[in-house]
Amino acid sequence: METKLIQDATGKRKTGIYSGSFNPVHIGHLALANWLCEFTELDELWFLITPHNPLKAKGELMDDRLRYELVKKSIAGYPKFQASDFEFSLPQPTYTIHTLRALEKNYPDREFYFIMGADNWKYITRWVEYESIVSNYPIFIYPRKGFDVEIPAQYPHIKLVDAPLIEISSSFIRQAYEAGKDVRFFLPEAIRNLPF
Numbered sequence: 442m443e444t445k446l447i448q449d450a451t452g453k454r455k456t457g458i459y460s461g462s463f464n465p466v467h468i469g470h471l472a473l474a475n476w477l478c479e480f481t482e483l484d485e486l487w488f489l490i491t492p493h494n495p496l497k498a499k500g501e502l503m504d505d506r507l508r509y510e511l512v513k514k515s516i517a518g519y520p521k522f523q524a525s526d527f528e529f530s531l532p533q534p535t536y537t538i539h540t541l542r543a544l545e546k547n548y549p550d551r552e553f554y555f556i557m558g559a560d561n562w563k564y565i566t567r568w569v570e571y572e573s574i575v576s577n578y579p580i581f582i583y584p585r586k587g588f589d590v591e592i593p594a595q596y597p598h599i600k601l602v603d604a605p606l607i608e609i610s611s612s613f614i615r616q617a618y619e620a621g622k623d624v625r626f627f628l629p630e631a632i633r634n635l636p637f
């Protein structure tokens with residue numbers, strides 16, 4: 442396992458990396474990200490739209506740019522949020538460790554915190570070079586229903602945060618739309634009337 446020292450990078454902007462498919466972005470995503478920016482040490486949070494999660498089928502995904510534009514519209518006006526298409530130019534499928542290394546290289550003035558749900562934490566050992574991720578980056582794990590979180594003591598830079606649980610998923614929204622349901626209030630106001 443790598444042993445790079447986790448530094449308290451004073452002076453660097455603490456930037457949360459909230460990555461996912463966002464297919465589409467929903468109010469659960471926004472509320473969690475908002476909470477992280479206001480109730481933790483993060484200065485900012487980037488929504489990093491993943492072109493292709495290596496553990497998910499690409500077929501059911503909306504176009505990358507459309508998912509990015511939907512996030513951009515949804516977060517407009519809140520200064521601590523940014524939408525990022527950083528992964529669009531990386532080799533596909535994108536592996537998180539490669540993304541984090543490329544981010545560090547491109548933004549030396551920032552300290553990146555990886556944001557991860559308790560559901561993803563449970564299966565972290567399936568991720569490429571997961572030891573490097575958990576050893577080298579601060580991580581905030583947020584609770585998800587049905588997933589207990591255990592963090593080995595050797596990772597003091599990994600924290601379970603006390604964020605409220607809002608159990609909405611993009612797949613629920615997609616299925617509801619397909620069934621002809623009107624679930625407009627699950628979507629950020631700015632994108633309610635857009636096609637997806």
Ligand SMILES: Nc1ncnc2c1ncn2[C@@H]1O[C@H](COP(=O)(O)OP(=O)(O)OP(=O)(O)O)[C@@H](O)[C@H]1O
Pocket residue numbers: 459460461462463464469470473556557558561607608609610611612613
């Ligand atoms: N209700 C929620 N509250 C907070 N974060 C969430 C919620 N649902 C998903 N996330 C997190 O948001 C990021 C993007 O998730 P993703 O795009 O997979 O959303 P999802 O709603 O889980 O999608 P899907 O239902 O298509 O799997 C991931 O880190 C995921 O853990």
Ligand SMILES: O=C(O)c1ccc[n+]([C@@H]2O[C@H](COP(=O)([O-])O)[C@@H](O)[C@H]2O)c1
Pocket residue numbers: 460461462463491493494495496497535536537538561567568569
């Ligand atoms: O790097 C990996 O091996 C890896 C395996 C599974 C998921 N991820 C990343 O985890 C993030 C959350 O994915 P998702 O689709 O659940 O929102 C997204 O950025 C994926 O690329 C990364």
